[in-house]
Amino acid sequence: MNRQRLSTSRLLASLLFVLALVAAACGGSDPADESAEETTDDAATAEESGEDFSDFKVVMILDGSAEDGGWNTTHLRSGLKMEANFPGIDFSYVEEIEPGQPATNAFQDAVDAGADLVIGTTFYQFDMIDVAAENPDTYFLTWAGFEDQPNVGHFTQATEDGRYMDGIVAGSLTESNIIGYPVGFPFEEVNRALNAFTLGAKEVNPDVEVRAVYLNTWFDPAIEQQAAEALANAGADVIAHEVGSQVYATVMAERGGYVIGYTNDWSDFEPEAWASSFLIDWSTYYIQQVEAIIAGEFEPGISYGGLAEGWIEFAPYGPAVTDETLALIDERKQGIIDGTFDMFEGPIYDNQGNLVIAEGETIDFADRNACCQWLVEGIVGEIPSS
């Protein structure tokens, strides 16, 4: 997800820049910690099944730390699963590559190093599209791009498939009927997930109220802390979020409430407060694409995947989630996979009282990416200034 690197540390850094340099030098000077890091090369203890992929090179470019415990960790985990699937394949990654010139250079470096496939884990489209045009023999995959090019594929996850299940958990756990939901920026994918979450919560608890707060950041523990406490003070006893930090778990643990994560398994962090989180598994997609490239059948364009495609998974559920809830979740998951359950089936009203999806209508899976600039009934909050 697009994380903005703006924090109070930047404020400090600008005032104490020389100190910051020194701190960076000292902070990193424990290389013992890092020695274990570059172990990806031997991760594929190839089950000698005959096939050998050692002439195929994949480079993954991560915009943050591979150990961020979130977005990039998910991608690396999926990359390692892909690696294990192709004995001998040459898989490596570079991390902390900011969009803009550094990303363009990193894509070029990967091509120069002989990569057959380069995977970018964030919105790198415009940083790599020229490199892709200049190197037609190398394949490129980036998250959430859209521009067509014969050697470029894009991928986006159907977050809503996972979020609906998280909503069921939240709706069944809340006693105050108030669920807090701090979010990053108000755009389609974010609103769609929030809508799916609310629809899930309302299925089990029609009286529930989801309080959405747009924070305009992807990661800022100080602001997130304030939001978490404000929501808790307003009566929220379950907080779901899609902003980066762990403060929600801390605040909910203090207040005896529950937290729902975002693409992270943090079930060990505050185990009593932990309820659930959907996860993303990109390896299905990566494996398909590598197979297609090797077979000479690569198809450019965008891939959109959810539960049915095997892209969405779930972290272990917390101790408070009942068997009854789990049974309902299994039923809904199966329904989505079979195509018998559609969370966006009308009638659906937005929180201004307008009918947004009429009776008997829905949003086709393929069109979901363009949804939503509205918030479903039950959400307290507005999309700012659209």
Added chain:
Amino acid sequence: MNGLTSRFRVSPRGFASPLVRFGVPFLALIVALIIGGLILAMAGNNPFEAYRTMFDTSLNGWSAMTRTLALATPLILTGLAAAVAFQMRVYNIGGEGQLYIGAIAGSWAGLALPPATPAVIMLSAMLVCGAIGGALWALLAAIPKAYLNADEIITTLMLNFVALSLMNYLIFGSQSFWRDPKRTVPGGKRLPDAAIMPSLSGRLHIGIIIAVVAAVLLWWLLRKTSWGFQIRTIGDSPSAARYAGMSVRFKTLAVLAVSGGLAAIAGVSEVSGVTKGLEPRSLATDIGFTGIIIAVVARSNPLGVVPVSIFLAAIATSGSTLQSIGIAVEVVFLLQGLIFLTVTAGEFFVMNRLEFVSPEPSGDSIPGDTTDLPAGAT
């Protein structure tokens, strides 16, 4: 801070001979490479392979040079922005925000003019619009500074956050003129071809020429004109300058406007030459803040800003290749920071002489004002 003065005496050199001028940075670089080599060896990497990779990626050959110069382009401009303000001891910490405003105003011009506009007119309009935007943004801090003596360090710093929020709002928070409505993950509209700075070679675009010309112009302005003389005089002693009849107030406004304009041109250069649309994530990469470091290291000399920026870009550009030969990203950052820090710290010994003294009565304490560095930088 002065714990060492009992053993060492620091005194400013009146004149640094060429041997000192060039020898000290060279020695400092050797020292940095040796320390870095030890760290690399401790981390289990081959130092020679690492340095070879660094050199190959950044300086060895024209194609490596172009990527270093492309990375240095916005750094030169934000470095100049900080340098001109520091010459008058006005601490513009707002280069980052002024860069965003330049990118916003510049891309506005690029999108608002008809796509068929000739490139020369289009690019000029973008540069002018961007520079005016950045200058006006800097005046938001300059006017309170000039008339109310409000601390510009605080105001320029805080305005960075306002500018970032504004840029985020235009792309993530609203359906603004800049935002491409067809994109589901918010992003800026693509600039038309005429609004994209022509490439000189590979990714190197004409922004580098603009940056170097700006450096020479600024040097000329500061060193060869009475305006520049007044700026530097005010920097040395505002009261003396006032006594001599100089308008400190007006100069404060002018210097911050020029500074903001330069940082904004960095924003235009990035948006037109690199991101080709208003892309907050690619623009918010601390280019403005890095300019402050560059200006300090270059001792606010516009001509010094150019090599310092190129040096910093050369160190920074090898990040992904160093990782690809198996060096952990933390070690890469450590190595980059170490080289830059050591070489810049070496500058201290160019400016100052360090002598051993026997522990004697503390009558001869050293005046603190030995360098041009702004307060707090050491």
